[in-house]
Amino acid sequence: MAEYSTPTSEPEFDANFAQLKPRMNSSEALFESSRCLFCFDAPCIQACPTGIDIPQFIRQINSGNDTGAARTIYEANYFGNACGKVCPTEVLCEGACVYNLQDVKPIEIGRLQSFATRKAIEEEKPLMAPGIPNGRKVAIIGAGPAGISCACELRTLGYAVDVFEAKAQPSGLTVYGVAPYKITNEEVLAEMAYLQQQLGYSVAYNAPIRSRAELQQLEEQYDAIFLGIGLGKTSTLGLPGEDRENCVGAVEFIEQLRLNHHGTAVGRKVIVLGGGNTAMDAASESSRMGADSVILAYRRGKEDMGAYEFEYDLAKGVGVKGLFHVAPVEIMGNGKVEGIKFIRTALHEGQVQTVPGSEFIEPCDMVIKATGQAKQTEFLGLIEGLKTDGKGRIIADERTGQTTNPQYFASGDARNGGAEVVNAAAEAKATARGIHEYLSK
Structure with a gap:
C-alpha cells in the first residue's frame, strides 16, 4: 500500500513534499543561535567548501544583526540561501559541529544560514555591488x-x-x-x-x-x-529493452517533477537502479508521488552505496525498499515496462561477479535509471x-x-x-x- 496518496493539486503536492528544512522564525533563530559555542578553531568552517565564517554569522543572528549575517554568508558563497537548504549539512558543517562529540544535537547551521539570507532577499538588502568597470x-x-x-x-x-x-x-x-x-x-x-x-x-x-x-x-x-x-543526460546502460516506455533517467525524471509537480506521471510499482544520492532522491520522490511500491536496486550491498547514509534513511522513511546484490539484465515488457530481469551478484576480492543461474524477474511498471550522467x-x-x-x-x-x-x-x-x-x-x-x-x- 502506498505511503502517500497521489497528489492531484498543488496544495497536495506541497503537503507530500514538505520542506525537510523549513524556514525558521525569528524566535527559533534566536534560540538556535544561542546554542552555538562560537568555537575559536571552528571545525564547521573547515568542513564548509566555501569557508563561510559560521560562528561569525551565527553570532550576528544572535545579536539581532540578521543583515550582517547575510553579508558574512554571501561574501563567501553566492548560493548562500540555496546551500543552506540543499547542502548535505549532516556530513559537512553540522557533521563537524563539536556537539556531535557530546551526543548533543548539532547546531542547525543550514536553517540559520537560510534564515538570514532569505530575509535579506525578501527585504532586498543591498549587500553586493559591481566593481569599477575595467573594460574587459x-x-x-x-x-x-x-x-x-x-x-x-x-x-x-x-x-x-x-x-x-x-x-x-x-x-x-x-x-x-x-x-x-x-x-x-x-x-x-x-x-x-x-x-x-x-x-x-x-x-x-x-x-x-x-x-x-x-x-x-x-x-x-x-x-x-x-x-x-x-x-x-543520464548515461545509458546498454540493456535490452532500455528504450521501452516508462524507462527513464533519474535526472530527466527529477527535472519533470520540478517543473510539472503533480502533473508528473509515476508508475504504481517503481524500480530505481543505482545507489547514489540521485537514486535516493528519485526513490523518495516516487514514493511521495503515490507509488504503491518503490524498490531501490543496487549491484552491491547497502554499505557500499555512494549515497549519504542520511539520504538512504530518508528514502526508507517514506517506504522505499532495498534490493541489494542484484544486476539488471533486461528491461522486460511489450512496448511498455513490465518488469526487470535481474541476476544476483556476489563480491569476490572486491569485484562484482554474477551468480550463474540466479536470474529472476521483478515486476514493475516504471524503471528509473540513476546510473550517472554522461x-x-x-x-x-x-x-x-x-x-x-x-x-x-x-x-x-x-x-x-x-x-x-x-x-x-x-x-x-x-x-x-x-x-x-x-x-x-x-x-x-x-x-x-x-x-x-x-x-x-
Whole structure:
C-alpha cells in the first residue's frame, strides 16, 4: 500500500513534499543561535567548501544583526540561501559541529544560514555591488551554480559578464535536479533574481551554444570564456529493452517533477537502479508521488552505496525498499515496462561477479535509471586545444581553473565529475579570481 496518496493539486503536492528544512522564525533563530559555542578553531568552517565564517554569522543572528549575517554568508558563497537548504549539512558543517562529540544535537547551521539570507532577499538588502568597470568582457556558458557564482565574482572585479543558458531558467540542477522537499522553485529563483539585481550581469535564456561557429564568435568578442556546463543526460546502460516506455533517467525524471509537480506521471510499482544520492532522491520522490511500491536496486550491498547514509534513511522513511546484490539484465515488457530481469551478484576480492543461474524477474511498471550522467564530450570537442581526462572531465589548473586552451576556464561538475552545489560555487569563485589573474597580466 502506498505511503502517500497521489497528489492531484498543488496544495497536495506541497503537503507530500514538505520542506525537510523549513524556514525558521525569528524566535527559533534566536534560540538556535544561542546554542552555538562560537568555537575559536571552528571545525564547521573547515568542513564548509566555501569557508563561510559560521560562528561569525551565527553570532550576528544572535545579536539581532540578521543583515550582517547575510553579508558574512554571501561574501563567501553566492548560493548562500540555496546551500543552506540543499547542502548535505549532516556530513559537512553540522557533521563537524563539536556537539556531535557530546551526543548533543548539532547546531542547525543550514536553517540559520537560510534564515538570514532569505530575509535579506525578501527585504532586498543591498549587500553586493559591481566593481569599477575595467573594460574587459567574459562570456559564461551555463547558468548553474558554477556559472552564476563565477559571474557574481567577476562583476565585483569590474568585468562585464554575459551568461548563455540553454534552458529557460537559471541555477542549473538547483532548480532542475534537486528534490522538491529540499528547496522550492520559488526560493531558488528568488535568490537568482536577487543576485542579478545586485550585480548586474546579463543572462540569455534558451540560448544554447552548440557549434564551432558560435564558440568562435564568443572567442572573438570576449576576453575569456568560462565553462559551467555541468553534465549531460543520464548515461545509458546498454540493456535490452532500455528504450521501452516508462524507462527513464533519474535526472530527466527529477527535472519533470520540478517543473510539472503533480502533473508528473509515476508508475504504481517503481524500480530505481543505482545507489547514489540521485537514486535516493528519485526513490523518495516516487514514493511521495503515490507509488504503491518503490524498490531501490543496487549491484552491491547497502554499505557500499555512494549515497549519504542520511539520504538512504530518508528514502526508507517514506517506504522505499532495498534490493541489494542484484544486476539488471533486461528491461522486460511489450512496448511498455513490465518488469526487470535481474541476476544476483556476489563480491569476490572486491569485484562484482554474477551468480550463474540466479536470474529472476521483478515486476514493475516504471524503471528509473540513476546510473550517472554522461559527460558533454561532444560539445567540448568543439573547443580547439581543450583536453579532457579519461573520464571525460575537463582538465584545468587546480588553483585558477584555466584549461589547456588558455582563453577557457572551467569549474563545477564538468570539471570535477559531479559534486555538490556548494563545491561548484566554491570552485567557480576561485576560478573567477583565476580569470582576473590571467587577464591582469
